Amino acid sequence: MIYRKITPSPLLTSYVECFYIWESDVMLSSDILIESPPTGYTSMVFNYGTAHRIINNKYKSQFTPAAFISGQSTRRYQLQIGGKLGMIGVVFKPSALNTLFGIPMFEITDERVEISQVLGREGSELYERILESGTIQMKVDCVEQFLLRKVSQNKSPFDKNDFVSNLIFEKKGVISLKELQDDLFICRRQFQRQFLRKVGVSPKYFARISRISNLCALMARKNWKIEDWHDLVLQYGYYDQSHFIREFTEFMDEVPSVYVKSNTELANYLR
């Protein structure tokens, strides 16, 4: 299995975290489940391999559209993959889909929506061009050119909400929202309404997602071998062990000690 991250053009870095290519060079003999914590990012995915299924709180096991946009995930989810894998994805910064395409993000939280439904004909045409592109580089170029055009045509500037959502994520969710609002002179109500529209959840909820996302990424980097839980709890701003376990379980449906032993995150398959 090959999973490769590709850095976007510098002109896209305010909006795009990375592109990725996920392929298998052989047919998978049986289905496997790949799970992911909520990441704080949103995405655009184009599948040119065997269709895969999504399993989350809402969908027990359903095929995703071949090309889709996914909103903010608020819980752990699983992908059931099999056959021959082949997809290219764009990982967007938390508010970028709204900034670039005007999508009210609260409408697609925890959803995967067919691309043509959101972007209309240009979405289907982009997917067709990707299918026709012979190499990985051509597929990446295709998506990148499309996004660069969108950025250049974009009439709504990168605003305070984009800045705040990126900052919350960079600070791993460990940030005082009250101080942030005061520092930026933003009206709380207006800020929260706009944030819900731009990111899909409230700033406070997004900070909780960011914490879990970054924490899970750290655990994966450590191969889920955690020597000092106490240090981890403090580093991510949880009051105590009990607060940490409650939060982790709410987003991941499992207590941390079980998750580190039995998770099926992608990193397990890439060693």
Add this chain to the structure above:
Amino acid sequence: METLKKNTLKDPVRKGTCIEFFSAYQDLEIERMIHLATPQATVWFKPLGEDGKGLLRVFGRDVWTLLISCFPDLDNTIDMLSTDGDEITCKVSIFGTQASEFMGLPSKGLRFESDHIFVFRFNDSDEITDLTIDWDLTNFIKQLS
């Protein structure tokens, strides 16, 4: 092969109704809140048990009127909304400062902040037909005591 259904207009419209409900709640405009529901719509303030059930336009109006009079700065933040069939679940944080006695709780001028779960059910015309509200009542009382 069953693929994720095309998102109909229903989900965004219904989510919009929920957002309008909480916007009216923020503005303390009860009539605006209750007129998003049918006249027969029901409400259940779950922690109050059977006593917490009634018609949204009657019982709901009474409860929100009492709440607003006891907590004049009552406010809310929508944390997230999710759909499942005809239901929309909203995780909402509600907060306010007590200014007068509320359901036997004397006012100490304390502030509460409590996570609530609102479950809205809709008819085919996208009107609210039922609302269930759940929260940690013990913790709510503890914050005000």
